[in-house]
Amino acid sequence: MKKIYFLFLFWLISGIVSQSQAQNAKANYAIIKGKSFVQSKNYYLLTLFQNLPEVKHLLSNDATLKSITAKKIEALDNASKQCQNKVSCLSESMQFSETEIEEIGNRLGVLYEENNALGKLVSEHLIPSGTYILAQKLTPKEQLIKAWEQDARGINFTIGVYVAGQKPNYPNIDSISFKVTHKSYPQLVGDLHKTVHEESKKANLFFVPSITAALLALEINEREQVADFEPMASTVNKLAFDRIKTINWKAFPYSVILVPGAGPEEPEVTLSAGGMLRCRVAALRYFEGLAPFVVVSGGNVHPYKTKFNEAIEMKKFMVEKLKVPANAIIVEPHARHTTTNMRNTARLIFRYGIPFDKACITSTSKSQSMYIQELNLDKRCEKELNHVPYRKGKRLSETEAEFYPLIEALQINALEPLDP
Template identity: 55%
Template sequence: MNKVFLFTALLFLSVHGFAQKSQPDPKYKLISGGNYVQSKNYYLLTLFNQVPELKKMLVSDPVLSKIGSGKQAGFADAVKSCGKDVGCYIRAAKFTDEEIRNVGARLGELYRADNELGKLVANHLIPSGCYSLYAEMSGREMLTRVWEQDAKAVNYTISVYAEGQKPNYAQIDSISFNVRDKSYPELMALNTGLSAAEAKKEGLFFSPSLIFALHSLEMNERNRAADEEPLAETVNKVAYDYSKKIKWEQYRYTLILVPGAGPEERDTELSAGGMLRCRLAALQYQDGLAPYIMVSGGCVHPFKTKYNEALEMKKFMVGVLHIPEHAILVEPHARHTTTNLRNCARLIFRYGFPMDKPFLTSTAASQSYYITDIVPGRSKKELGYLPYRNGKRFSDTEAEIYPLAVSLQIDFDEPMDP
């Protein structure tokens, strides 16, 4: 009887202990190294560089060092021989399929549950939630899959913002340059040489390609992923600090989400739709349904606009509608409805708000039904997962949404809002 009880208890602990370890931790603090564009897009590569003992391990490994030396040599050769051939620079900058396989294989060989790579998986990759889709895999497999994702993300950035390939949303996210212009190869040569020089200081096998990708975003003025970061210390500081005073049981919802409605005119700060959505949310806030209104939307419409939808809505909320600043949370990165919902779920989790309580979407009827009926399928197709589940419909313009922690998963092919 005692043996049966002991076996049952151990089985329970092993199963539930493993499940618990595979879940993200709301207390986990993301590591940025001060570069939010890099850390939000390529978190594994950021950790490789920012965790001292781990970096030491990777730099000293002869196999990875040889791969890095080969990459450096390829960059140097490109500067000398590519001339006016833009594609030549691009091929040198991207990770090849062989390089991705070889690095993944070596990381798998080096991995041990009790060494620095094992600690990386247990102490960072899983609790961060940034790679939630792989969290149920073995530590070794998760590590290699995460490496493949980050390498793929670097290549995607180079494809769009150096090579000029079409992004997911070409009207708003395309490259700023004409890659066929006769002066463009010189920019590529300069980026290649500079990236190689900067990478030597870091000494990591992936640095030349990563730095080339980051320079490409910067050249195109596409560092939007860093806008207002860290949010809890800038535009959301007052509201985030206020959360410590909230008694959540007094509210039906955690917050009221207002998706942005970008104007099409370059000099228009806030669209008419944005104003009306703000007013609709203000009514629900004033009725005491939630302690917060979250305004969501980045610098989206028109192409390379200087106006941020969320920041302009906050100005309208405070200045015109007289909603207190402590009641307004800003999500300034979303570029379409799918990520309005995903990014809201992310902030709820990161800020330690209740994940079992729904939030309320407040918008035009057409978008409200789009959120409940269309966006779930679109999310599965574009993100690879569903970042929320539908609750009850409150009205034609408002619907309940339950956030899901899988929303923390990085999207490899949206470098302005990964």
């Protein structure tokens, strides 16, 4: 009986330890930029592969992975001769095949050891970054493989949309910048393919050709806005970020007031009428002392390929017109949907060291407030993000409702390269 009891106790303690180690995202974890914020924010595991010397050495010197790399480069060379500028053929040659994804995943599993470079990558970077947090219930080895699969399929998605012209999740705002039916487009893809081959023909890491193709595709489509204003804590958010550490949080009922953007439909309009009205309501709540910060959230969204950023324009309006102090406004300039207004704000709250267990409020139009609180936003989040990044609180008025940020918000969305 004692033996059974101690076995049970050991199992229970092991389970608790395992669970606590399974996910410990850390607010002070410093995301490694790598070659660009576009890459690190979309494909963080591959950024770690490139930038951690011990990991890079392990992967680039593994015979199996070296063989896969050589075959990929050879396949690119063959495609340039055989595809004859056929877009689908060229784009497929730059993507990962399902066989490659499985083969590489299996090899990473073989190479993984708890105390080697890959083990340290998972324990010191993958887990504390929180960027693959939805895999938190898996073993560390499984988390590594899952992250690889996510990055690989994310790269395939980017190439599929921004080279092959496949439909993104929101075609009206996120689709390819070129007319794929134009007679000159196959030549452009042929030139892109040649550039990818030239830039990666000496690669010693298996993913370089495909990630190069994805990043170049975003570049030529002028779709690199995910990197705008980064690192934000030392650029557009420096004043607010520096002020955070001075706040007596007990003096405020809420931590932040979130204002989701409302993009105009006319190219020359910087801020829509709806956006102005949302800012005015939020300013009233700020001056009432509900929270020490206002988060203005919205990217370069409406109309298609607009040059104006919703969050930046809202901040200008609030500072210049409504006299809200600049150091009380946190800019979130990347969200493209209401789902990511919520998610990206939760991320900033966590990363900036704002109390994560303190209630926040949304301040917006009556219709959007209803959509966030009572209607289908949580279901849409589940469908599009594979999680809900917030927990609902109580309704305060027709235009305000409480929410609490959730840690799942840190998860990268590989199928939204403009705001992953």
